[in-house]
Amino acid sequence: MTSPESASPSRPAKAAGFALLGVAAVALVIGVVSLFGGGSSDTPPAAEGTSTAPPAASETSSAQPPASTPPSSAPVTTTASPTVPPASSVVPPPPVTQPGVAKAPVRIYNNSTITGLASKASDEVRANGWAVEGTGNYSGGTIPTTTVYFRPGTEEEASAKELASVLRARVEPRFDGIQSSAPGIILIVTNDYQGVSKNK
Template identity: 75%
Template sequence: MTSPESASPSRPAKAAGFALLGVAAVALIIGVVSLFGGGDETPPVAGSSTPPPPVQTTTSESAGETSSSAPAATTTTNPPAATTTSVAQPPPVTQPGAGKVPVRVYNNSTITGLAVRAADEVRANGWTVEGTGNYSQGTIPTTTVYYRPGTDEEASAKELAAVLRARVEARFDGIQGSAPGIILIVTNDFQGASKSK
């Protein structure tokens, strides 16, 4: 026969468990309604002085990436006490190479296949390589990443140069008319990407 003391603790525990399940169900319903119903915004009532929330834009200097996002959750009250709630969207997923300027790699060394090897390292670090070849219009003193000044190429070129431990400069007259994009000219001193990441 079971004593009344051993049976009584299980009843409050069951009651608490059912209460928690009820709270969880209510929270789930509110979440689903907010998710699917929160995107429908009602137009402001005439005479309302509440402006829509601003969109925040952030730019990453290193990769030139730009993303826009709305503020987290905003509640606006219009006369006569109508409430609209908007749910912030998650940030976009960036793919490797997204926001980075394409690169062309040229060999100006005595090492056969150096442009291809350098191109593989450029790709491995997130850039898109548009082509490889030889640069034979002169001698470049050291491995250098070139960009067009005043364009989004500059930030991406500086980032690539830091990764490859190379010099970075504005384009010189001999490559000024080349197609848009970063130009990497590798020489005998090419070291490749830093292994200290």
């Protein structure tokens, strides 16, 4: 009988203890919520205000300097432009290398029994100011002597005559076998090729 009586008074005590713990937990939750709720609402405005102010100031200040910067950067543009003239002044030298008659481009063909004669002739032709567009062999027949060929009625004639005098070669209008070749002077070298005159 004693155990049932003692058991019944302890149950209410336990229930009351749990109730107190529940109330304390609710109070704690409310306190935490009010603490964080109030603090977080105050903090964002301060953080936003702080972060907004610097960016606005930096954007404004960065926008202002560019407006005043152009005048000072103008001299820099002037410094860059002088660099362009020197590059264009480097180009003029080639025309100076071509005095007198405009020199038509030359193609050189070997019609001899000497291997590499067209290549040797091309070195001498270039050294005297003509542009060599190519070398090769001419197998369309036998050319009797080293000859410079040109298209009559074109600027090639004067240039061909000048080249022929430099190489001590014959100069003639194009013949049928090379009539349709690309524009320019054609030099066909043979076994009698003498090269550049030593007197020149």
